[in-house]
Amino acid sequence: xxxxxxxxxxxxxxxxxxxxxxxxxxxxxxxxxxxxxxxxxxxxxxxxxxxxxxxxxxxxxxxxxxxxxxxxxxxxxxxxxxxxxxxxxxxxxxxxxxxxxxxxxxxxxxxxxxxxxxxxxxxxxxxxxxxxxxxxxxxxxxxxxxxxxxxxxxxxxxxxxxxxxxxxxxxxxxxxxxxxxxxxxxxxxxxxxxxxxxxxxxxxxxxxxxxxxxxxxxxxxxxxxxxxxxxxxxxxxxxxxxxxxxxxxxxxxxxxxxxxxxxx
Amino acid sequence: xxxxxxxxxxxxxxxxxxxxxxxxxxxxxxxxxxxxxxxxxxxxxxxxxxxxxxxxxxxxxxxxxxxxxxxxxxxxxxxxxxxxxxxxxxxxxxxxxxxxxxxxxxxxxxxxxxxxxxxxxxxxxxxxxxxxxxxxxxxxxxxxxxxxxxxxxxxxxxxxxxxxxxxxxxxxxxxxxxxxxxxxxxxxxxxxxxxxxxxxxxxxxxxxxxxxxxxxxxxxxxxxxxxxxxxxxxxxxxxxxxxxxxxxxxxxxxxxxxxxxxxxxxxxxxxxxxxxxxxxxxxxxxxxxxxxxxxxxxxxxxxxxxx
Numbered sequence: 251x252x253x254x255x256x257x258x259x260x261x262x263x264x265x266x267x268x269x270x271x272x273x274x275x276x277x278x279x280x281x282x283x284x285x286x287x288x289x290x291x292x293x294x295x296x297x298x299x300x301x302x303x304x305x306x307x308x309x310x311x312x313x314x315x316x317x318x319x320x321x322x323x324x325x326x327x328x329x330x331x332x333x334x335x336x337x338x339x340x341x342x343x344x345x346x347x348x349x350x351x352x353x354x355x356x357x358x359x360x361x362x363x364x365x366x367x368x369x370x371x372x373x374x375x376x377x378x379x380x381x382x383x384x385x386x387x388x389x390x391x392x393x394x395x396x397x398x399x400x401x402x403x404x405x406x407x408x409x410x411x412x413x414x415x416x417x418x419x420x421x422x423x424x425x426x427x428x429x430x431x432x433x434x435x436x437x438x439x440x441x442x443x444x445x446x447x448x449x450x451x452x453x454x455x456x457x458x459x460x461x462x463x464x465x466x467x468x469x470x471x472x473x474x475x476x477x478x479x480x481x482x483x484x485x486x487x488x489x490x491x492x493x494x495x496x497x498x499x500x501x502x503x504x505x506x507x508x509x510x511x512x513x514x
Numbered sequence: 515x516x517x518x519x520x521x522x523x524x525x526x527x528x529x530x531x532x533x534x535x536x537x538x539x540x541x542x543x544x545x546x547x548x549x550x551x552x553x554x555x556x557x558x559x560x561x562x563x564x565x566x567x568x569x570x571x572x573x574x575x576x577x578x579x580x581x582x583x584x585x586x587x588x589x590x591x592x593x594x595x596x597x598x599x600x601x602x603x604x605x606x607x608x609x610x611x612x613x614x615x616x617x618x619x620x621x622x623x624x625x626x627x628x629x630x631x632x633x634x635x636x637x638x639x640x641x642x643x644x645x646x647x648x649x650x651x652x653x654x655x656x657x658x659x660x661x662x663x664x665x666x667x668x669x670x671x672x673x674x675x676x677x678x679x680x681x682x683x684x685x686x687x688x689x690x691x692x693x694x695x696x697x698x699x700x701x702x703x704x705x706x707x708x709x710x711x712x713x714x715x716x717x718x719x720x721x722x723x724x725x726x727x728x729x730x731x732x733x734x735x736x737x738x739x740x741x742x743x744x745x746x747x748x749x750x751x752x753x754x755x756x757x758x759x760x761x762x763x764x765x766x767x768x769x770x771x772x773x774x775x776x777x778x779x780x781x782x783x784x785x786x787x788x789x790x791x792x793x794x795x796x797x798x799x800x801x802x803x804x805x806x807x808x809x810x811x812x813x814x815x816x817x818x819x820x821x
Contacts, residue, residue: 320716322712322715322716336716336718337716338716339713339716341709341712341713343709345709345710345712345713346713347710347713347728347731347732348813348814348815348816349731349732349734349810349813349814350731358717358719358727359717361727362717362718362719362723362727363718382540382543382544390813390814390815391814391815392814392815393815395546395547395549395550396550397543397546397547397550398547398550406717410716410717410718427546428546428550431539431542431543431546434539435539435543438539
């Protein structure tokens with residue numbers, strides 16, 4: 251009953267065995283002596299072309315983990331290997347630059363990547379078309395709706411041409427209908443580009459809707475509590491019975507993790 | 515690792531569903547985009563006139579009427595309080611002499627040159643204070659303190675250093691405007707959302723590229739506010755310097771005109787000169803700085819109710 255997953259071809263995405271590898275990673279904040287352990291002994295591989303959701307309640311260090319992979323912070327212990335170079339990162343807020351148009355936001359990413367000037371415009375238009383925002387090139391950020399902004403942000407992240415896309419609750423601030431549509435979009439784009447995605451969320455249904463693998467983290471300190479392979483074929487729908495069933499199971503586990511914190 | 519019992523029964527999608535989905539999705543998305551995109555309404559010109567032009571005109575008329583009333587009631591002797599018409603005559607006289615524009619141009623060109631020099635000095639200075647911790651700790655407080663020092667206080671010192679020369683006037687203008695411009699840039703940089711800096715770093719915009727593509731454009735609104743204030747300080751300092759440092763070598767700007775009118779006890783010319791100083795100061799702000807600021811803010815969607 252479970253063997254229906256269509257495994258994505260690996261060779262298209264490079265020769266490595268992983269897109270990101272966490273090897274006994276730990277992270278503490280604060281001064282020596284009064285340190286707070288945020289991440290504890292995280293060991294995790296994201297395979298090339300794999301879609302992994304990191305799921306956890308507040309304080310599980312999801313965002314800290316993404317910052318480490320993105321190179322915005324350094325781990326206290328262990329090592330992180332990202333063979334594809336600097337990963338692309340999408341935030342909960344669109345983080346588009348308001349002084350640039352949608353197209354120029356994408357072109358800035360292209361420019362930073364070293365794409366020659368003559369090719370930037372065409373490439374930006376192509377990426378906008380990929381997120382179905384043809385014609386939004388000259389639009390200012392404030393002229394776009396929340397969903398459109400996140401799609402431009404997605405196009406900008408794709409413009410980095412990284413093999414690994416990190417997403418930090420990118421749809422959390424959107425309304426349910428828009429979020430649903432963007433789930434479909436993300437799945438489609440992931441399948442078209444064969445990217446590896448590490449997607450952080452606290453929304454169980456979202457995780458099950460999107461991921462090939464859901465990794466549940468416990469909180470304070472963040473540890474990997476359990477993993478599930480999600481083997482329903484894509485495209486899924488968030489209201490699918492199979493999605494709901496697995497969500498119930500994962501939610502139970504998540505609640506158990508949260509309950510532990512109330513006991514001491 | 516636990517796996518799910520994914521129920522692969524008849525209710526799960528057929529491949530045909532999956533093929534139909536993209537078109538539907540595109541349609542759904544187009545609908546959402548259309549629904550959520552704000553429609554901009556154009557404001558008619560008559561409305562703009564009514565909202566923006568009428569109020570200041572009314573205010574000016576009221577001030578002139580009160581002034582005329584005070585003149586008519588002779589609250590002060592006429593040689594001390596001339597009527598608006600007398601002041602108008604003074605202006606007209608200078609205009610007919612062909613000297614009026616000369617005074618204005620003399621001051622404005624000095625002000626513009628002084629402002630440009632302040633810009634060239636203040637901008638890198640502000641950037642240094644904003645980004646280098648040591649520099650900020652060292653001169654940040656002095657820079658903000660200098661802003662509250664009236665630049666006219668520098669005039670005696672400048673005269674002793676440079677004598678009655680143009681250098682004196684420019685020194686005073688620079689000491690007035692540089693701190694404003696630098697402080698504006700510092701506060702502009704301080705107000706940048708950390709999110710933009712983070713996003714910039716993930717895109718690889720670090721170092722010089724980060725300053726050029728992220729830091730400076732993000733700080734632009736605060737920087738422009740600083741420039742506006744810098745201009746006001748330039749103009750004020752210039753007038754203070756011109757008023758005190760009068761000498762035939764320095765030519766005649768509006769400040770010197772004002773001082774000359776005082777010496778001649780020509781009150782209508784004094785008022786006319788004050789009026790000109792005011793009009794030039796406001797005019798440059800309205801004609802140059804306000805449009806730039808509006809444009810920057812509007813392009814970023816920071817003027818939600820702009821009319």
